Amino acid sequence: DxxxxxxxxxxxxxxxxxxxxxxxxxxxxxxxxxxxxxxxxxxxxxxxxxxxRPEADEVLAQEAAARAERDREKELKGYWELIGTRAYDKGFRSVGQLMLQMDKDDNGQLDRKEMRTFLTQYVHFSQQTADRIFTLLDVAQRGSVSAKEIRKRLEPYFVKVLRDPGHHVADWRSAAAAGG
Incomplete structure (x- = not known):
C-alpha cells in the first residue's frame, strides 16, 4: 500500500x-x-x-498486441458472417441498401446507437452483442465507426457473380443486335 x-x-x-x-x-x-x-x-x-532488457518487454508487448488483434479479427469475422447472412435473409439485396438502413443520418459514421438499433431490429442480436460488436470495431474509442469500413466488410455477402450472357440467351449476339 x-x-x-x-x-x-x-x-x-x-x-x-x-x-x-x-x-x-x-x-x-x-x-x-x-x-x-x-x-x-x-x-x-x-x-x-x-x-x-527493455526490448524484451517491447517484444512481449508487441506479441500480446498482435495476439489481441488476431482474436479481435476472428471474433469480428464470425459476427460479419452472421450479419451478412441474416441481413440477406431479411431481404437486403445490396450492401448499399443495408448501409442506408444502418447510417440513418447519412454522415458516413455509425455511432453506438445506430449500430445497436440496426443489429437488434434487423439482425436480432441482443443489445449486449450489438454493443460488443461496436466495441470491437471502435478500437480508437472515438464513439463512432466508419460506415465505409463496415461496407467493405459486408460487401462479400452481397456480391453477385457475373455470368456470361450466353447462359441466359441462346444467341446473345443476335438478341443484342435485334435490340432485345
Whole structure:
C-alpha cells in the first residue's frame, strides 16, 4: 500500500515522501490504493535488474498486441458472417441498401446507437452483442465507426457473380443486335 511505498522510498532509496507518492500514483493505475508486487517489480525492473532488457518487454508487448488483434479479427469475422447472412435473409439485396438502413443520418459514421438499433431490429442480436460488436470495431474509442469500413466488410455477402450472357440467351449476339 501507499505507506509501504513511502517507507521503502525513505529507508532504502533515501528519497522524500512526495517522490514516493508520485511514484505510487504512476504505479496504481486502478486507483485502488494498493499495488500488486508484479506491477511494482515491472516498474522497478529497469532500475534494479542488471540483466533487464527493455526490448524484451517491447517484444512481449508487441506479441500480446498482435495476439489481441488476431482474436479481435476472428471474433469480428464470425459476427460479419452472421450479419451478412441474416441481413440477406431479411431481404437486403445490396450492401448499399443495408448501409442506408444502418447510417440513418447519412454522415458516413455509425455511432453506438445506430449500430445497436440496426443489429437488434434487423439482425436480432441482443443489445449486449450489438454493443460488443461496436466495441470491437471502435478500437480508437472515438464513439463512432466508419460506415465505409463496415461496407467493405459486408460487401462479400452481397456480391453477385457475373455470368456470361450466353447462359441466359441462346444467341446473345443476335438478341443484342435485334435490340432485345
Amino acid at each position: 501507499r505507506n509501504e511505498v513511502r517507507r521503502f522510498f525513505k529507508v532504502v532509496l533515501c528519497l522524500a515522501v512526495t517522490k514516493a507518492d508520485e511514484f505510487f500514483k504512476l504505479v496504481d493505475e486502478s486507483k485502488s490504493g494498493k499495488v500488486a508486487c508484479r506491477e511494482m517489480s515491472r516498474c522497478l525492473a529497469p532500475y534494479l535488474d542488471k540483466n533487464y
